[in-house]
Every structure is written in C-alpha cells, then in structure tokens.
Amino acid sequence: MSNQNPSTTSFCLAGIEDDYKVQLVHPQLHLLKRKSVSGSVRKQNFDHLDVCFTRSNRGNNLLTIDGKPFTLNRRIKDACYWECVKLRCKYIKCTARVVTKSNQISALRGHHNHQ
Incomplete structure (x- = not known):
C-alpha cells in the first residue's frame, strides 16, 4: 500500500x-457512514410488548413478541440477534428481526409480512 x-x-x-x-x-x-435500516424501531421503552422467552420442540431458544416467534440467530458478547421463524420459508421470507441485550429488547427491525 x-x-x-x-x-x-x-x-x-x-x-x-x-x-x-x-x-x-x-x-x-x-x-463514518452508517446505513439506515428501513422500518427500524429504536426505542428504549418496549414495555407495551408481550415478550416471552421459551424453548422450541427441538430445544432451541425462542423469543415470542406479541405472538410472533423469533429464533436465535447468533450471540455476540451480551447481544442476541433474533430472526422471525418465517424468514426461511420459501414464499414468505419475513424480514422482522430483534436484538436483545441482557434479556431486554434493544432494537426491532423490519416488519412481519404474514399473520
């Protein structure tokens, strides 16, 4: 160089x-440039959401927010990155994602395109 x-x-x-x-x-x-994610909701207060941490039938971690389940995608330090279970469906491919830190929601991204 x-x-x-x-x-x-x-x-x-x-x-x-x-x-x-x-x-x-x-x-x-x-x-210095950061991409803005369309549809992202970055609030400090997610108390109005119904949040539940459970396990799937196969023993994987599940996060359920207002009845919509998310699977754990990856963990980096104390942050957990979750994706909608319908992301990998052939026709739906839902883009909703959640980031949790210390079991508290820190970011919601995307929108559910299914029921």
Whole structure:
C-alpha cells in the first residue's frame, strides 16, 4: 500500500501495478457512514410488548413478541440477534428481526409480512 497524497490510497493487486490498480478516495469515509435500516424501531421503552422467552420442540431458544416467534440467530458478547421463524420459508421470507441485550429488547427491525 502506498500513499500518493493524504486523501488517496492505492492498492496493487497481483503484483502488477500498471494493469490492476484501485484508487480509494477518502478511505476513512466508509467508516463514518452508517446505513439506515428501513422500518427500524429504536426505542428504549418496549414495555407495551408481550415478550416471552421459551424453548422450541427441538430445544432451541425462542423469543415470542406479541405472538410472533423469533429464533436465535447468533450471540455476540451480551447481544442476541433474533430472526422471525418465517424468514426461511420459501414464499414468505419475513424480514422482522430483534436484538436483545441482557434479556431486554434493544432494537426491532423490519416488519412481519404474514399473520
């Protein structure tokens, strides 16, 4: 990696600098931008929701919010990322997701597109 000027960084790919060169203008800029998730609800108060942690018939963790079940997708430190059980259905593919931290809901994303 070589710096030609402070705002431009170039990468040499496959050792051939003439043919394969990628210029990145302001390489730090992509770290400052955050994508806004459409349909996200970020509130600190989710007390109006009916929340229940249970286990499925197969023994997996389930989070039920207002009668809609979510399965545990992954855990990172104290955060649990849940996805709607209908996400993997062939025709429905529901995009609703939940993030919990210390068993408290911290974010709701997406909308249920099913009953």
